[in-house]
Amino acid sequence: MAATLSPPRLLPSGDSAVTVEFSRTIDEDANQRVLALDKALAASPIDGITETVPTYRSLLVHYDPEKIGFDALGEKILPIATRPLPPVTRARRWRIPVAYGGEHGIDLDDVAKALNTTPDDIIARHAGGDYKVAMIGFTPGWSYLSGLDKSLHMSRRQNPRLLTPAGTISIGGIQAGIQCLAAPSGWHLLGRTPVRTYQLHRKPTFLTEPGDRVTFFAIDHKTFADLDRAAEAGEIVAEQVDA
Amino acid sequence: MSRLVVASIGPASSVQDGGRFGAQRYGLTVSGAMDRLSLAAANTLVGNEPFAAAVEIGPFGASFTARDGAVRVGISGAPRNADIAGTPVAMDTSVTLKDGETLTLGFARGGAFTYLAIEGAIKGEPVFGSLAVNARAGLGSPYPRPLQAGDEFSVDAASGAPERGIELPKPATGPIRVLLGPQDDEFDEANKALFLNSEWKISATSDRMGYRLEGPAIKHLHGHNIVSDGTVNGSIQVPGNGAPIALMMDRGTSGGYPKIATVITADVGRLAQTSAGTAFRFKVVSMAEAQDEVRKFARLIRSLPDRLRSSDTIALNIAALSDANVAGHAVSAIDAGTWQVTAEP
Numbered sequence: 001m002a003a004t005l006s007p008p009r010l011l012p013s014g015d016s017a018v019t020v021e022f023s024r025t026i027d028e029d030a031n032q033r034v035l036a037l038d039k040a041l042a043a044s045p046i047d048g049i050t051e052t053v054p055t056y057r058s059l060l061v062h063y064d065p066e067k068i069g070f071d072a073l074g075e076k077i078l079p080i081a082t083r084p085l086p087p088v089t090r091a092r093r094w095r096i097p098v099a100y101g102g103e104h105g106i107d108l109d110d111v112a113k114a115l116n117t118t119p120d121d122i123i124a125r126h127a128g129g130d131y132k133v134a135m136i137g138f139t140p141g142w143s144y145l146s147g148l149d150k151s152l153h154m155s156r157r158q159n160p161r162l163l164t165p166a167g168t169i170s171i172g173g174i175q176a177g178i179q180c181l182a183a184p185s186g187w188h189l190l191g192r193t194p195v196r197t198y199q200l201h202r203k204p205t206f207l208t209e210p211g212d213r214v215t216f217f218a219i220d221h222k223t224f225a226d227l228d229r230a231a232e233a234g235e236i237v238a239e240q241v242d243a
Numbered sequence: 244m245s246r247l248v249v250a251s252i253g254p255a256s257s258v259q260d261g262g263r264f265g266a267q268r269y270g271l272t273v274s275g276a277m278d279r280l281s282l283a284a285a286n287t288l289v290g291n292e293p294f295a296a297a298v299e300i301g302p303f304g305a306s307f308t309a310r311d312g313a314v315r316v317g318i319s320g321a322p323r324n325a326d327i328a329g330t331p332v333a334m335d336t337s338v339t340l341k342d343g344e345t346l347t348l349g350f351a352r353g354g355a356f357t358y359l360a361i362e363g364a365i366k367g368e369p370v371f372g373s374l375a376v377n378a379r380a381g382l383g384s385p386y387p388r389p390l391q392a393g394d395e396f397s398v399d400a401a402s403g404a405p406e407r408g409i410e411l412p413k414p415a416t417g418p419i420r421v422l423l424g425p426q427d428d429e430f431d432e433a434n435k436a437l438f439l440n441s442e443w444k445i446s447a448t449s450d451r452m453g454y455r456l457e458g459p460a461i462k463h464l465h466g467h468n469i470v471s472d473g474t475v476n477g478s479i480q481v482p483g484n485g486a487p488i489a490l491m492m493d494r495g496t497s498g499g500y501p502k503i504a505t506v507i508t509a510d511v512g513r514l515a516q517t518s519a520g521t522a523f524r525f526k527v528v529s530m531a532e533a534q535d536e537v538r539k540f541a542r543l544i545r546s547l548p549d550r551l552r553s554s555d556t557i558a559l560n561i562a563a564l565s566d567a568n569v570a571g572h573a574v575s576a577i578d579a580g581t582w583q584v585t586a587e588p
Binding site: 003011012013014017019021024025026043051053055056060062065066069071130135136137138139140141142150181183200205206 | 264265266267268269270271360370379380381382422423425426469470471472473474475476477478495496497502505506507508517520530533534538541
């Protein structure tokens, strides 16, 4: 029998939630443990847990303190959180079309300049990546991706933009992202996707789940316009591959 | 069906209910009433479920007109002058507007949010079980945005039920209670003490997303960038400039600044009702005390129907109320003197 893993820290987030923290940094192993705990709690629910929110390094567990207290909940979570990780199962994979550069990716040329290369090379490196949805947060459908090519790591913009377009595909620090709604952002905007990771009256409302794999492929701006119309009408326009 | 028409309304007013839970893992925040107790009290006055959808009225005035029949409403929350054609209406009471009558509410005097619940509740298309407005995500029903003059609600015709008052516990005064964490270890003892021992004011730039706190700058131990993790209502994060922000109902579901402390559930509504510029302090409580308080708060919400009183009692207080309101104090019929306020359950 495999040894148990090191216990996470149980940090109080007020009187009705606990942050189960596996690491203080972005760490692939920690993120796997977060997603494994999230899955385990969904499969065998603990009475009193109302909602879970996976992030890079911790699982936020909301609970009803009339049903279970902080200490009792911690005692139930710890044995599950220290179980050896289950074998990696095949994840769902999304192939996401992106119109790079021009009006859709206003930072592409500057990023290429900053990294001493060509815009086409940046597109190849970004689209060539194999990403994982590490978490979804900030605004509906905003998917934070791990797996960005090291050569594309660069600090965020000095001056965040107050509004960036819906569907923005961007990079910031060591992360890549798929943004769904128009929102402020300090990341570098490489392109736009017609894919809506969140669309209210579509089934499913939310396309991506933490743990999904993602790859990108380039499309021209005319194709973007066509797919954007289809997406607006409720089509998913991303290709799903069970990889 | 009757209609209730928004004749006039200020900014920061929207339809809110108990909130939208279950999709925070997809980045969809909870929204919902800033002051849950006052929402529940207003709803209870007209026989609704405590967290049914109602109008959350921001600090400015508002007026509502009944059309195509009578409409019965309940009001609770931040005190204000209220009247129908010059006849005062007490806070924490229900009242029926006859067809064509207008209920006029003045500016909030102390606090920020007042709740107008409508008998039979506001109707609309729920998303994730909620009608609450989340303006940034374009969610909420019947209007997915702050309310404007001319908006209207299709509502049940007034039942003719006798008017009610509700006897609420005296609002707590004293410090806003917090639990330390989840990232209090990102601050040294001196800065935690500075946070806990200083006087704070809420900045006028605050909104339903967050309340910015004005006071001394709080310094981090290891810089202000942590890896984003989950937030809750009442998380107090400290960004790079050292000015804490208490995250409220329209918060981002995750945030990348260290969270020094979290306001306890029982005090989130009280923080929400603290006017910009009013000085206040924080106080640390133990987990045991915080959990005791959150359970008490849940029992208080459930006990609200037992706290309803008959309209006869309200009538006795209307004269006193009228005098007080004319003199410029906001007084509820209850505070005007007949009822003994019992201890919290």
